Amino acid sequence: MANMNSALLALADPTRRAVFERVARSPAPVGDIAKGLPVSRPAVSQHLKVLKEAGLVLDHAEGARRIYRIDPRGLGPLRAWLDQFWGAALDAFAADLEAQAKDDKDDDHD
Amino acid sequence: MANMNSALLALADPTRRAVFERVARSPAPVGDIAKGLPVSRPAVSQHLKVLKEAGLVLDHAEGARRIYRIDPRGLGPLRAWLDQFWGAALDAFAADLEAQAKDDKDDDHD
DNA sequence: AGTTCATGTTAGCCATTACTTACCGTAACC
DNA sequence: GGTTACGGTAAGTAATGGCTAACATGAACT
Numbered sequence: 001m002a003n004m005n006s007a008l009l010a011l012a013d014p015t016r017r018a019v020f021e022r023v024a025r026s027p028a029p030v031g032d033i034a035k036g037l038p039v040s041r042p043a044v045s046q047h048l049k050v051l052k053e054a055g056l057v058l059d060h061a062e063g064a065r066r067i068y069r070i071d072p073r074g075l076g077p078l079r080a081w082l083d084q085f086w087g088a089a090l091d092a093f094a095a096d097l098e099a100q101a102k103d104d105k106d107d108d109h110d
Numbered sequence: 111m112a113n114m115n116s117a118l119l120a121l122a123d124p125t126r127r128a129v130f131e132r133v134a135r136s137p138a139p140v141g142d143i144a145k146g147l148p149v150s151r152p153a154v155s156q157h158l159k160v161l162k163e164a165g166l167v168l169d170h171a172e173g174a175r176r177i178y179r180i181d182p183r184g185l186g187p188l189r190a191w192l193d194q195f196w197g198a199a200l201d202a203f204a205a206d207l208e209a210q211a212k213d214d215k216d217d218d219h220d
Numbered sequence: 221a222g223t224t225c226a227t228g229t230t231a232g233c234c235a236t237t238a239c240t241t242a243c244c245g246t247a248a249c250c
Numbered sequence: 251g252g253t254t255a256c257g258g259t260a261a262g263t264a265a266t267g268g269c270t271a272a273c274a275t276g277a278a279c280t
Contacts, residue, residue: 125268150269150270152270156268157268
């Protein structure tokens with residue numbers, strides 16, 4: 001499912017996120033991905049399955065190899081969800097500045 | 111730790127994400143947050159602790175209550191990390207379009 | 221001081237999960 | 251056909267994590 005929940009869940013694990021980052025850099029077969037990681041090849045295969053179900057990567061057979069690449073639509077919902085709170089974060093930042101200014105005024109005993 | 115790893119890990123859990131969304135909407139004490147959720151108050155308190163250590167929320171005492179609000183700096187690293195792969199996703203999308211066009215035309219390659 | 225309200229903390233339980241080893245299927249070689 | 255390369259799947263295990271219940275802390279109020 002390519003919703004934001006599964007995407008967030010998939011990217012939470014450091015190893016799986018490393019797999020995703022590797023695939024995002026450039027498409028690669030499973031073996032190559034596993035070579036650059038401290039886990040076994042089946043582990044990478046399992047991570048790729050999760051990433052695929054989360055809509056973050058795509059795969060296609062190429063002979064005996066299976067090439068994984070980033071799924072363009074995967075990061076969309078996640079980014080949209082994040083931006084939803086970007087405004088709230090900025091508002092909070094503005095409120096912080098205001099409160100800080102008030103504090104400075106209160107604390108101006110020499 | 112206010113890095114992107116802990117932020118991603120904190121937001122992965124649906125309940126904890128609901129807590130974060132509630133806090134982001136408007137600052138509130140723990141009891142009020144727990145009222146709108148299907149888990150106990152201690153559970154909310156634990157989630158808030160994780161969110162706080164991830165740099166996603168801030169708290170300040172207000173009498174016996176403890177008001178939690180969003181931490182403006184929390185989403186920054188996460189958003190930055192996400193944008194790092196936004197370009198790769200767009201590139202992949204462009205590659206998809208190109209491949210599709212090639213398929214449609216059944217043309218030989220560039 | 222004693223009581224009540226609001227919250228943090230601990231202990232323990234249960235479900236989930238990330239990992240490895242072993243195995244099976246498939247595709248390209250000889 | 252046999253063998254080798256590549257990758258997905260199953261089973262079993264150790265570790266993690268979220269939850270509740272019980273306890274501890276501290277502030278406000280009478």
